[in-house]
Amino acid sequence: MLLNGIFVIIPVIGAVICAFLNKQKQAPGLLANIILLFGFLISLHIFFMSLGQEWFFGEDVLSAFMLIMIYMVALAVAFFAVFAASTKRRGSYFAILLVITAGMAGVVCSQDLFTLYVFLEVVAVASFVLIAFYNREKSTEGAIRYFYLSSIASAFILFAISLLLLYTGDTTYEGLVKTILQTQGNSAPLNIILGTLAVALMIKTGLFPFHSWTPDAYESASSPISALLAGIVTKVAGTYALVLVCMLLSIVNFGIEHNTVGKAIMWFGLGSIVFGALAAQEQKDFKRMLAYSSISQMGYITIAAALATPLAMAGALFHIFNHATFKTLLFFCAGNVKKATGTTAINEMRGLQEKMPYTSATATIGMLATAGLPPFSGFWSKLFIIAALWQAGFIGMSVTALFASVLTLAYFLKLQRGMFFGSASKNIANVKEQGMGFLIPCFALAFIIIAVGIYFPFIYNNFLSPFIKVLQ
Amino acid sequence: MNSLLTPENLQFNYFAAIMMFFIGLYTMTASRNLIRLLIGLEITSKGVMLAFVSVGSALGAMSFVQALIIIMIGVEAVVVATGLILIIRAYKQRGNVDPTKLSGLKG
Numbered sequence: 001m002l003l004n005g006i007f008v009i010i011p012v013i014g015a016v017i018c019a020f021l022n023k024q025k026q027a028p029g030l031l032a033n034i035i036l037l038f039g040f041l042i043s044l045h046i047f048f049m050s051l052g053q054e055w056f057f058g059e060d061v062l063s064a065f066m067l068i069m070i071y072m073v074a075l076a077v078a079f080f081a082v083f084a085a086s087t088k089r090r091g092s093y094f095a096i097l098l099v100i101t102a103g104m105a106g107v108v109c110s111q112d113l114f115t116l117y118v119f120l121e122v123v124a125v126a127s128f129v130l131i132a133f134y135n136r137e138k139s140t141e142g143a144i145r146y147f148y149l150s151s152i153a154s155a156f157i158l159f160a161i162s163l164l165l166l167y168t169g170d171t172t173y174e175g176l177v178k179t180i181l182q183t184q185g186n187s188a189p190l191n192i193i194l195g196t197l198a199v200a201l202m203i204k205t206g207l208f209p210f211h212s213w214t215p216d217a218y219e220s221a222s223s224p225i226s227a228l229l230a231g232i233v234t235k236v237a238g239t240y241a242l243v244l245v246c247m248l249l250s251i252v253n254f255g256i257e258h259n260t261v262g263k264a265i266m267w268f269g270l271g272s273i274v275f276g277a278l279a280a281q282e283q284k285d286f287k288r289m290l291a292y293s294s295i296s297q298m299g300y301i302t303i304a305a306a307l308a309t310p311l312a313m314a315g316a317l318f319h320i321f322n323h324a325t326f327k328t329l330l331f332f333c334a335g336n337v338k339k340a341t342g343t344t345a346i347n348e349m350r351g352l353q354e355k356m357p358y359t360s361a362t363a364t365i366g367m368l369a370t371a372g373l374p375p376f377s378g379f380w381s382k383l384f385i386i387a388a389l390w391q392a393g394f395i396g397m398s399v400t401a402l403f404a405s406v407l408t409l410a411y412f413l414k415l416q417r418g419m420f421f422g423s424a425s426k427n428i429a430n431v432k433e434q435g436m437g438f439l440i441p442c443f444a445l446a447f448i449i450i451a452v453g454i455y456f457p458f459i460y461n462n463f464l465s466p467f468i469k470v471l472q
Numbered sequence: 473m474n475s476l477l478t479p480e481n482l483q484f485n486y487f488a489a490i491m492m493f494f495i496g497l498y499t500m501t502a503s504r505n506l507i508r509l510l511i512g513l514e515i516t517s518k519g520v521m522l523a524f525v526s527v528g529s530a531l532g533a534m535s536f537v538q539a540l541i542i543i544m545i546g547v548e549a550v551v552v553a554t555g556l557i558l559i560i561r562a563y564k565q566r567g568n569v570d571p572t573k574l575s576g577l578k579g
Contacts, residue, residue: 135561140558144562158544
């Protein structure tokens with residue numbers, strides 16, 4: 001399907017035009033929103049066209065699924081940024097936003113590991129620039145930390161690609177799968193190479209032992225940018241590639257479903273579920289708590305992707321989608337609170353619900369969905385993941401993941417009590433609710449969370465069962 | 473120079489590539505200057521490029537690998553330029569380039 005190239009080219013053209021409109025106030029934001037809206041609609045169309053096809057080779061139903069998410073989150077962020085981005089260089093801001101969207105679209109449309117690397121670097125460089133966009137000391141620090149860790153990850157990715165090239169003579173996914181299927185029996189070198197690749201991608205995802213850049217980058221970036229980073233960039237640059245590696249691993253160890261490297265990745269995932277949930281209890285800042293919550297949720301996705309049974313893979317993809325919606329929503333709420341009160345420290349105010357009813361209502365929806373409470377979308381994906389772990393015989397892991405979900409509820413209730421619930425304290429007497437521009441993206445994402453949760457049978461039949469069928 | 477790149481001698485190339493990779497990583501962990509960290513990063517990526525050249529030579533696919541390396545050099549130039557901008561900005565804001573003194577963010 002050559003059509004997927006337009007998802008990369010059109011945003012780049014838009015970025016060039018935006019860069020020339022640097023003096024204009026409204027034009028760059030409007031242009032970016034129009035481009036992203038059209039991209040979102042076209043990606044929906046392509047997804048329904050490509051249902052039922054084989055996947056894994058790039059430009060397929062999986063990449064169409066990822067494209068929908070990329071354009072959905074990028075559109076929400078661009079809409080929010082029109083109101084929230086207080087900068088004189090709006091042209092550059094939206095240009096880089098479009099470049100990062102193009103880079104992410106390139107990552108999911110590439111059919112070749114080296115192309116994947118090039119687009120990962122495009123996404124990474126655009127992220128450094130966006131984190132450090134406002135000339136603040138904290139932002140520079142966050143960007144520098146992300147820069148060094150991400151560059152080490154890139155070096156490891158390239159080294160693994162060079163070894164894979166030596167071993168299989170090819171870097172395209174199709175060629176890799178063909179060679180791997182021919183050389184069954186001697187899978188040890190391939191396991192080691194793919195393990196190296198997986199570790200590098202864990203740095204990019206921000207899983208537990210390699211998480212140190214995540215809270216810094218999310219806290220120091222401005223609110224739309226942290227929503228973009230947490231909502232979609234780490235998922236596309238880290239988790240999507242990790243899902244590909246896990247699928248390659250399950251092909252390498254054909255017949256042995258739970259291979260050693262896959263099990264090791266599962267332990268990393270379990271570690272970050274527990275660590276993220278425990279570390280989030282201690283946080284004093286809304287955005288930092290959300291960052292640790294992100295680490296924990298990424299653990300759920302990784303553990304399911306590494307298990308690589310059909311049910312687990314469907315759960316992983318569904319949780320990627322759900323996490324993209326609710327984490328973006330929560331970062332928008334954090335941005336609203338920051339804009340209205342000037343701070344995101346949890347214990348400095350109380351009873352924000354009286355002053356900002358819509359923000360606190362949508363934040364509550366996002367938090368309950370993250371914790372996995374039944375009417376919301378997060379419940380179904382966590383159910384998939386935990387059921388898949390149980391089904392595959394990893395009962396201990398399944399129980400731990402379940403209890404970590406309770407921990408999620410614990411830190412979010414702490415946050416709710418400290419910030420939103422109760423009667424308003426004195427220091428927020430003059431705080432007002434944000435305008436509609438800030439609230440519309442929140443309402444839209446909250447609507448998606450509730451709708452996906454309630455109409456789950458429809459979502460299952462149309463979006464998830466195709467993945468399960470193809471995998472079996 | 474061609475005689476050095478026979479398949480029998482390629483193990484030295486891999487050895488050198490892996491050594492360069494880890495020398496670069498050691499530089500990054502040991503130094504206390506952001507510029508030196510960047511130099512370590514460059515040594516690491518040069519090791520990777522050496523690995524790519526060796527692989528191309530072993531497979532007899534030099535033209536393919538040359539294309540890959542030229543793309544890598546281009547990407548790396550962009551990354552290093554961005555990194556230097558960040559370092560210059562950190563120096564202007566804080567007056568030093570010591571990574572251990574990046575302490576504005578905690579937790």
